[in-house]
Amino acid sequence: MSGTFVGMPAFPSAAREALQDDQLRRNLANATGVIRTKRAEVVDEVDNWEELRVAGAAIKDEVLLHLDEYLIELEASLTAAGAAVHWARDADEACQIVGDIAADHEVDEVVKVKSMATQEIGLNERLAQRGISAWETDLAELIVQLGDDLPSHILVPAIHRNRDEIRDIFVESMASAGKPAPDGLTNDPAALANASRLHLREKFMRAKMAVSGANFAVADTGTLVVVESEGNGRMCLTLPEVLVSVVGIEKIVPSWEDLDVFLQTLPRSSTGERMNPYTSTWSGVNDADGPQEVHVVLLDNGRTRALADEVGRQALRCIRCSACLNACPVYERTGGKAYGSVYPGPIGAILNPLMKGVGVDEQTDSLPYASSLCGACYDVCPVAIDIPSVLVELRTQVVDSHRGGAPDAFGAAMAGAAVSFGSPLPWKTVVLATGWAGRLSGPLAGRVRSSALKNVPGAAGAWAGARDIPALPKESFRAWMKRTGGQE
């Protein structure tokens, strides 16, 4: 991935631009619709799904509330198993650590297992600055990387591409990154998969160092777990001599038994499969096989900031399944790039402000508003993150961070609402005025009135751009009650 999210505009304008792309909207509606249906089928067949959700949330909450103790335990068990443990406060430190390990081994390339943590810290770009090529080996990540593109989904980062586009990317770009695409490559899915297999196999066999993330880190056994579908992860985790895993500090589960819950909920929630094809686990170094040097970089990068937020900390339960993206009607229309982060969709709308803090930049502050609060995300979340409530809490924090300055149009309107609704008289006056307006405007049709408002700046124009305003009644409900006593 060589694109960057840095400098992205705030959500409303990025979304408006994304909505212009009809091809993108068709690809997204199709793809999210298919995954939604698959997920619903395999979730419905689990009798105790609600119990699994609650159990998953409880396991994660236990870890988050005692994170200091679990991190020490994880470090000790990893070290005992022969892994080297590194601590990274932020993206800079983490990238420096990984780059230094590569430099120590004098490698100029690494193969990568799909990893949100390494995308979050911009590892590939940082390694490139040190002359090290980081090759993505997950098929969709490969498409994004070869297309000089940005990911738009957590699980299926090339969801915005269809197979014609993918064929073109392979034909144009594979040669510059290694083995070229086969002659006469078609858009047939099997042919595309085979082209990527040939291209990647060469990289797997050559690489001396691999970089991964981890879906889970088991504290008591010092075991890291990667869950994947394509087998590229298994290749990366077993073939190279050196393995470096960048792991967010919230990825801990206390014990091996706890995996039982998540290995049931994660595949069903993410790919809509009962079980994922490849689950790799490793504890440090094994003398007989696999990497002979194992590093684990424990990454904070804003997670302790999120942990300090009493309402928002539940976001750290997230197991990156992306069910909330697929269920979200906003995401389905805009795609992931509009969120300006490797974490898009509903979870991104809360994780980014929680990890980066609000009141700092306009783009981050716009994310909690990128939702109609319809609640579909909460319904599908396998660790029961109440995303709508966290969104409302973060909106409150955004507003609070701007208090004290001159209020914007919304601030002024809300201050007015506080007065209007705070006692009966002001509200009665507002309703009375509405009734007068209704009587005065009676002969005009509603659509004439609101079309005229289209170009008015602010909320009225934003409403009237595509919608008529209802014709005002001649008499409010309370005026009618007063006049008739409720008798028609």
Added chain:
Amino acid sequence: MVTCINDAFFPETGKAVLRLLQRLGVAVDFPEAQTCCGQPMVNTGYIDEAVPAVRQFTKAFAGYDAIVTPSGSCAGSARHQHKLVAERSGEVGLADAVAEVSPRVYELSEFLVDVLGVTDVGAAFPHKVTYHPTCHSLRMLGVGERPLQLLRAVRDIDLVELPAADQCCGFGGTFAVKNSAVSTAMGQDKIDHVASTGAEYLVAGDNSCLMHIGGMMSRQSTGVQTIHLAQILASTKVMAQ
């Protein structure tokens, strides 16, 4: 609770609730001191600005057995958000007042089915109708099948299923203006689904969502009318012979 939006913009819905409940033998009062539940402020992040509305809400509705409202969204606000507002305000007595009032707030279909125990309310509505379950009714309150149970019992109604009914219409309160492009893109899919049913009326339990969907349908002259659930349930007009 008629809700502020119905009071000012949709008085026919308030009248329908009154007529319906009276027909079912309920003693209905309209406390004049009611204003707004405070949801627009809370959901936009202005919690301090919602405190006066919540305070007024607890004053206006103190002492009633049940507070019935033709809005899943406003019922959800009272039941789930007022506690939050009261706690943050730190105002003496407000949290207690909220704890007293908010559990007695019912969305109309909940009150009819759960409290009164009726599904056939004696209504007649000879039209082709499709039902949109609004998000807060569906997911925040969990009203489930109740509105459909009520609609199925209406005489002469031709009730047709709305495709992708559980998808949000895109209203979302201030979302409709803060992210108007996304909001109307969602609304477009909703009205396309409505048009595909051939219904004369789109019915829902929230006039705010209907104002958005109806505003788009009116602009595009789709010919489909919006109507609140209460107005169908209050209707007794029979099929022309």
